[in-house]
Amino acid sequence: MIINSKERLETVLDAQREFRALHGRPVTEQFYREKTAACWTRARATPAYRDIGDYSWASLTALPVTTKDQLKADPWRFGAARLDESTKYYETSGTTGRSTPTPRLAADIIWNTVSVASAWGEVIGAGDRVINLLPSDVVPAGDLVTSVCEYLDVPVARAYPFATGISDWDRLATLVANFEPTVLFLSPGVALQATGLYLRRGQLAELSRSVRSIMLLGEVCVPALRTRLGQWWGATALDASYGSTETGTLAATCQAGGLHLLTAANHFELAGDGGPRPWTAPGTGRLVVTPLNLHARPLLRYDTGDEVSLSTGCDCGRVSPVVTVLGRSSDGQRVRNGTLSPHLVEEIVYGATTALGYLVEIDRAGTGFRLLLERSPEADRAGEEASVSAVRAAFRDRAGLDCDQVLFVNALPSTTKSGGSLKNWKRSNFRVVDTW
Structure with a gap:
């Protein structure tokens, strides 16, 4: 100034x-x-x-x-x-x-x-x-x-x-x-x-x-x-x-x-x-x-x-x-009879797990979705099954949606890590796929 x-x-x-x-x-x-x-x-x-x-x-x-x-x-x-x-x-x-x-x-x-x-x-x-x-x-x-x-x-x-x-x-x-x-x-x-x-x-x-x-x-x-x-x-x-x-x-x-x-x-x-x-x-x-x-x-x-x-x-x-x-009014994504929003997904991911990031994958018909979570280096893999159960239960309770699959991975694509005024949820943390 x-x-x-x-x-x-x-x-x-x-x-x-x-x-x-x-x-x-x-x-x-x-x-x-x-x-x-x-x-x-x-x-x-x-x-x-x-x-x-x-x-x-x-x-x-x-x-x-x-x-x-x-x-x-x-x-x-x-x-x-x-x-x-x-x-x-x-x-x-x-x-x-x-x-x-x-x-x-x-x-x-x-x-x-x-x-x-x-x-x-x-x-x-x-x-x-x-x-x-x-x-x-x-x-x-x-x-x-x-x-x-x-x-x-x-x-x-x-x-x-x-x-x-x-x-x-x-x-x-x-x-x-x-x-x-x-x-x-x-x-x-x-x-x-x-x-x-x-x-x-x-x-x-x-x-x-x-x-x-x-x-x-x-x-x-x-x-x-x-x-x-x-x-x-x-x-x-x-x-x-x-x-x-x-x-x-x-x-x-x-x-x-x-x-x-x-x-x-x-x-x-x-x-x-x-x-x-x-x-x-x-x-x-x-x-x-x-x-x-x-x-x-x-x-x-x-x-x-x-x-x-x-x-x-x-x-x-x-x-x-x-x-x-x-979030932006355009950020919500319909899946089956519910809506995924950045606020909902991130509250569940970071509230129920120690994941360092996530990627939502949805099929082209919008009939199902899965969640990929980047595990923390200090995380105990023996506790991942309990975290998966907690995440799926949270989606059912808070959004009325069944998450088809929750997987922990060692690293996510670099596009999920963009930050500082460069982040668009649908571009960085959301991917449409043919199958999984």
Whole structure:
């Protein structure tokens, strides 16, 4: 986050004042009216929203949602600034189709950084040392982590283990030994791959010695996997954040492990059969968001396509709702008379076994499926039969489905291990086969 002008410094101070004033307090409708009016004005400068008319709260709530498909079809129609005015340029990972160009102005970066730092500052701070194992090119996750650490004055080292010629698993082990990080930021897929590799090498106990927190982002991460990673590393594993390249960060963790919607930076709605409605009580639906601080590409009532569940009463005491991301609405896969979703499969796999990964295979007719599990190097093979029984029972109890076969294998295809904004469930953990 480069502050090289009075204007940018004033933006930082404005963001600080706004988020500090709202920290721990309910956000009022008046605040949303004022912020969405400014969003509306910025949006009217774009071809996509040019004809929406004058702002009113009623006009906003009646505006049709902006869909992901609309944005992907012509992202430049939504731009409010010239490309040469942008401070950074990103693209989406393309896991749901072709990638979407996403330039960002300094204001976009500053507001998002300060918003996330206001949440993460309760989890990381003085005395911490961070290793950032997220990709640093094209997608913004790695830059976000580094910017927040710089803002919080926490030392950070970047070491994406797939940066060919720069960083790999051997280099990472040396870096951890020298830097002694207290916090790791990485995707769940990379965390599983690192865990398996260092277990096989007999290095995990030593490398995890200084680590107290594992901050997971870039993919949906279920509680069972966080618990399992915490056990392997002797640390607390947290769902660090949730968001997208298009919207910026929508939720961030608290000390108690709740993933809280950033209600001071976004206006949220839940979409169900009756269309989007402002969030007022616990419920489940598709998340629709109006980010309040997007400048390069303002979005109004953007349908994320993500199925979520919202709840209250987190042990941390925050009043903002806790979000559980159930996955993209397109991720569910019908099998016989039931549906397999990432959340369901991963809760079962990581809750009932010590597997380091999985692959779902389904026959072309959709009449049956089997599950391949990558065994942990420390696992007792004598206990695998009991794990298989537990997995099959869980699918029957929770999904009404009989899993035709559960097999433990020594290694799964490398496609199941992609991580850090590159993961698409159907592409990486799902395979259609003729027979097994």
